[in-house]
Amino acid sequence: MTPQMPLTMLSEGKDCRIREIRASRDLKRRLTEMGFTPSSSVRLIGCERGNLLVNVNGTRYALGRGMAMNIMVEPDASEGVELG
Amino acid sequence: MENKNKALTSFTLLWEIMYLAIGILQVLKGTKFLPDDFISAILFPPEFAGGLVLAVVGAVYLYGTIEFSKGSVEGRAYAYVGIILSMLFGVLYFLTFTADLINAWVLFAEGFEQWTPLVDFKPALYLGLISLAIYIGWEEEFRLRE
């Protein structure tokens, strides 16, 4: 059983994989398009009072807290796969 | 890593003190808590908004110093942003200076009869120009590339 947690609880600098997105249809679609899929690597750059800066597939995004809380992730056990 | 950063940390510390101190001084003079000629009216004229700006920049350097003291490499980021801000505002005040110069001596505009270059010779200007010189001379030190 792998532990799942919301993106907001991820520690800085760690990589993780997306497990589930709890959001409306349109939102989910938007997120998956941007790369929030299980095969993409997501790393947390910084977190200020709930608003997150993440690096997804090499692109930097800012996420509001509300959004981040609905993205369930599983941290990578290893250091994280580098793509390319 | 420690020794290479010595110069940078000292600079950050020094500039932090300068900006914070002068900024606060200007604010206090601007709000009339201190007389205009406290220490020097020419070098540190009263200016509320401008003083606050200096203080904020000083705070950036302050953060940098704190990070450096923790041994963290993040301090460099603060020093970098700090000096960019210093230069930016230096340029801003320089442009103001130029605009006022044209107004007073080329166009003879109203309200500028009493103007002398000294009026616009503000701390943000000279500190900014010095920062510019430092940046040009020691750009390598400030680079953020790993």
Place this chain on the structure above:
Amino acid sequence: MVENKIRVALTGNPNVGKTTIFNAITGARQKVGNWPGVTVEKKVGIKEYAGHILEIVDLPGTYSLTAYSADEVVARDYILEEKPDVVVQVLDSTNLERNLYLSTQLLEIGTNLVLALNMSDLAERRGDEINVPMIEKLLGVAMVRTTANEGKGINNLLDAIISKSSSNVPLPHEIQYGKKVEERICHLEKILAEDRALMNRYPPKWLSIKLLEGDENANSKLSSSSVQPEVEKFLSGLDLEEYEAEMADKRYEFISRLLPQVCKTCVEKVSASDMIDKVLTNKYLGIPIFLTLMWGMFELTFTFATPFMELIDMFFGLLAEAVAANIDSSWLASLLGDGIIAGVGSVILFVPNIFILFFLLALLEDSGYLARAAFIMDRLMYSMGIQGKSFIPMLMGFGCSVPAIMATRTLEDEKDRLITMLVTPFMSCGARMPVYVLLAGTFFGKQAGSVIFGLYVLGIIVAILSAKLFRSIIFKGKPSSFIMELPPYHRPSVGNSFKYMRNQGSLYLKRVGTVIVGGVVIIWLLAYFPQGVEYGSAESYIGSLGKLLEPLVAPLGFDWKIAISLIFGFLAKEVVLGSLGTLYGTGADEGMLSSALVADSIFTPAVALGLMVFTLLYVPCIGAIAVIKKESGSWKWMLFSIVYSTAVAWIMAFVTVKMGNIIFA
């Protein structure tokens, strides 16, 4: 030799430099950046090259071709329905993974694809090595390296376009979606095959894929087809959301398997931009830094504009004198002198301000900072009922409401968008400045600066409170969740910012010039006639009109002259001042107007303040109103904006004047 026309569609993610490439090819003037409203839905350009005529359509920047937003539908429909000869996708070389997502979709539609690897200089500096021939082979595309802002690689790109145009349309590219999904796709294809017409129009596999994803727009393309009921039935038994997610994932998997084969060292480590971000979005420093930058921007706008304003003032003064001295016909002299020169002069006077503000905003945006600013402000703004992305339009509102309202297109949530549109006009635009400067300068002397600052702050407060009000009464709910791409920082391009300034500035002048000249002439006409009457006095037509309206503003202590000025302010805010000048008979001379106002007993400091508050808040100019109608798509909101803002203005002005009477008595 017969020149054949090659139709080219230009697509790509936002922020990749697509517009720069469009400009470089067609030489048109456009803005670079992700501020919509300037990149209008369809931009077409022509280029003659090597004996061919290329017609290039610049499609809106999109992340993918699913129909999530109007932009994406436009882009996709153009490619599907208009079937351009070549599709060029502009990619950000430093960000291949995300950019390739769009490529997979274009490949699935089956277009003649040319990939422009833009920002290749940045990628090279990072040490990325991209194997172009390999990608061309694996994907069946043509690929060209470009660095658009230095103009490199454009000719190569054009060559590639021309050679691609003569090759056959390739078979739609195949991405393997996994057994379960592929089975479904197959089944759908079989159903669709029954409708010949449909199959000729759209690639079958692509259509099946989209239907399986639950794409509504694709669904609507079936509406007149015979196979629609069967498709409906098939799809209704499936969880389409799941398929959609699965398929998106497979696409990224495809990309991640592709990349190692074609690119060395395309790895993102902690970059300089990340480190800078830590500082600029710092919990305690973020907002102060932002405030200082904003202060710096406005300060520079005002101080640096003054010499230019002096020059303009002098010029118009001389012009007015020359006219007065040389033209004999009194009515013509009056029309030119009192009417046009005065009116236009008062507008042009503030142009340097607007231009400089546009320039600085463009510089900030180009550097990448504004995205962070929106991010920082989001925290604050959320509790006010607006989200961070509304921030950029509101900031633009300080220059001019028109591009600001157009900029609300970035907001996907309809409610957020409407609220922002209704609230942005309260951010005191550049056109209202002349009124403040004159009134505050006349009645408040040394405190003028603080008074004006106070007005700006009042505008912001009213905006925020209105947003809260709208949220709780009209648009119930919370602002939509915030997600925003943060482009990497880079040295802002002065050239691009200049172009932006020139474009927006000239649009502004055009807008303002036509309306104001027109308005000024009308005012002049009303003020001059009936013949023989004293110009701008109570006996003229304009006076009669004013007297009629006076009761409406009497409680505010305004008289008929003020009433008229405000009415004409509807055309453009600068006209308020022009009207006052006409009515007091002082024409273009601000000094004289100033004295005239003081001399008029109606005008007390309280009334002046009330007038400024009214001007600040009431209905924005006709240009802005028109844009609100266009962007919101209905008359309802436009009317609401007019009524609401005027009501708020009236109430606030009333309160101000009453309080002012007490304070200044």
